[in-house]
Amino acid sequence: MIRITLGMLGAALSATLLSTTSPLAAECPADFPSKPITMVVSFGAGGGTDTIARALATAIEQQQGWTIVVENRPGAGGANAAAWLKTQPADGYIIGATGTDAIAINPAISDVGYSWADFDYLGSGMQTWLGLVALSDAPFDDLQELVELARQKGRATVAVAGINQEILIKQLAEEFDVELVAIPGAGAAEALTSALGGHVDATTQGTLHVEQIEAGKMKLITSIIDRRVPYAPDVGTLEEQGSKAQPLISHTIFITPKGLQPEIATCLEQAIDEGVKAESYVKQMEAFKNEGLNLGAEGNARLARELSEFYNAMLKP
Numbered sequence: 523m524i525r526i527t528l529g530m531l532g533a534a535l536s537a538t539l540l541s542t543t544s545p546l547a548a549e550c551p552a553d554f555p556s557k558p559i560t561m562v563v564s565f566g567a568g569g570g571t572d573t574i575a576r577a578l579a580t581a582i583e584q585q586q587g588w589t590i591v592v593e594n595r596p597g598a599g600g601a602n603a604a605a606w607l608k609t610q611p612a613d614g615y616i617i618g619a620t621g622t623d624a625i626a627i628n629p630a631i632s633d634v635g636y637s638w639a640d641f642d643y644l645g646s647g648m649q650t651w652l653g654l655v656a657l658s659d660a661p662f663d664d665l666q667e668l669v670e671l672a673r674q675k676g677r678a679t680v681a682v683a684g685i686n687q688e689i690l691i692k693q694l695a696e697e698f699d700v701e702l703v704a705i706p707g708a709g710a711a712e713a714l715t716s717a718l719g720g721h722v723d724a725t726t727q728g729t730l731h732v733e734q735i736e737a738g739k740m741k742l743i744t745s746i747i748d749r750r751v752p753y754a755p756d757v758g759t760l761e762e763q764g765s766k767a768q769p770l771i772s773h774t775i776f777i778t779p780k781g782l783q784p785e786i787a788t789c790l791e792q793a794i795d796e797g798v799k800a801e802s803y804v805k806q807m808e809a810f811k812n813e814g815l816n817l818g819a820e821g822n823a824r825l826a827r828e829l830s831e832f833y834n835a836m837l838k839p
Contacts, residue, residue, distance in 0.1 A: 548586060548796065550789035554614060558589040561776075562607060564600035564620035570729065573806065574647050574774045575619035581800035582793050592619075598634070600624025605635040612781035614790055617644065622773045622822075626829035627686055630837040638830040641777040642787060643822035645794035648807065649815045650772040651751040652687075654680070654743045655731045656717065656724040665744045665763040668724065669698045677701035681713035681725040686770055689836055690726070690746060693767040728772070732811045746770050753811060768832060773815070775822050791819050 561579050565571045572594060579590040595603035600620050607618045618641070625641070628634045654665070662668045672678035680691050680702060688704040695702040705722055707713045710730055717725035718734070724743060725731070732753050734740040742754040748769045750759060760767050776794055778787075797803055798814040807813050817825060 548789050548792035550793075551785050554786055554789060555588055557615065558591050559615050559617060561590055561592045561617045561619055562603055563592060563594045564596065564603035564618065564624055565594070566596040567594050570810070571619055571621060571774055573810075577803050577806040578619075578647055578776075578794065578797045581797035581803045584802070585796055585800060586793050588793075599628055601628045601634040601636075604628070604641075607777070608636045608640045608779060610779050612642070612779040612783075614778065614782060614786040616778065617790065618777045620775060620777065622771065622775055622826060622829055623684065623686055625775070625777070625826050627684075627833050627837075630830065630833040631685065638823075638826040640780055641826075642780055642782045643819050643826065644776040644778060644787070644790050645798070645816045645818060646773040646775045646822050647794075647798055647803075647814060647816065648774045648810070648812055649747065650728040650770075650774075651732075651753065651812060652726060652728050652746045652770045652772065653731060653751060653754070653757075654724055654726055654746050655735065655740045656743055657720065658739055658741045660723065660741070662743065663741070664758070665694075665760065665765060668743060669694075669700050669702075671723065672698075672700040672702055677703055678724070679703045679705050679722040681705045681707055681716040681722045683707055683710040683713045683726070683728075685837075686772070686833070687726040689833075690767055690770060694765060697765060697767060726770075729810060729812070747772075752813070771825065771829065773817065773822070773825070775826075777822075787819065 561575055563572045563575045576592050579592050583590055604624055610616045625638050629637045662671050668678060682688050682704045691702050691704040710727055713725045714727060714730045716722050731740055742757045744763050745751045745757060745759045746769055748771055760769055795816050798816045803814055
């Protein structure tokens with residue numbers, strides 16, 4: 523089984539954690555940009571990806587003096603925007619704001635008209651700190667105790683909000699030879715409501731659960747990303763709790779059609795990296811109870827390829 527972690531990507535990731543620095547000018551061709559840049563968001567207005575894209579666009583405008591117009595092209599879990607973006611000119615004036623799931627998982631599920639290799643990768647803005655959570659008074663505190671509960675009851679249920687989360691629960695069920703049942707919903711909010719109402723034993727969440735943990739209503743059972751999460755630093759990862767399941771690695775990324783000129787690519791990569799470090803962007807990440815993280819062009823391309831290989835292996839007949 524393919525196993526992907528940020529450590530596996532090595533130094534090529536050029537990971538950039540939060541830091542506030544003085545605004546810098548990106549190294550750009552003399553005539554670029556000569557008109558507004560359009561940032562196309564793969565999801566609806568007001569959602570997480572949209573908020574991140576608009577925060578980054580604002581930071582870049584302030585730092586570089588550019589004009590960036592943000593547009594939303596939602597639909598099909600991000601596939602509509604990605605398929606459209608693939609057909610656009612590779613001139614640097616159209617940037618896609620999307621998620622690694624839309625690029626890696628959608629093509630593995632069906633023929634959406636694109637693959638990870640159809641794009642150039644400029645950078646990323648945030649990693650989603652996914653976790654497996656339960657009510658604070660649930661009779662288990664870690665993954666092994668949840669597995670034991672499933673054995674005793676005959677099954678345990680987990681509300682999920684995506685195919686990647688379903689795959690994770692399936693991996694855990696097979697690995698520990700217990701009946702862990704993924705209960706799909708309409709989204710993360712519905713999954714959280716189901717868990718808060720006691721209708722399931724646990725839920726996989728990306729952001730909504732942090733507020734519930736801070737309020738004492740829920741607890742983190744295990745981090746299901748590739749590292750411990752800052753909002754619960756004492757709770758171990760899947761690997762630390764005895765599982766070999768593939769952690770969920772999900773980033774908000776910025777891409778363009780394949781074939782961008784190297785000079786323009788460098789310009790946009792630097793502008794995005796500086797934008798992620800901007801004070802205004804840092805504050806938006808704090809509101810998300812998260813932090814900015816830019817894997818860089820090479821790191822994002824490699825992550826997209828490795829995730830695509832994993833989900834193709836898991837989902838293709």
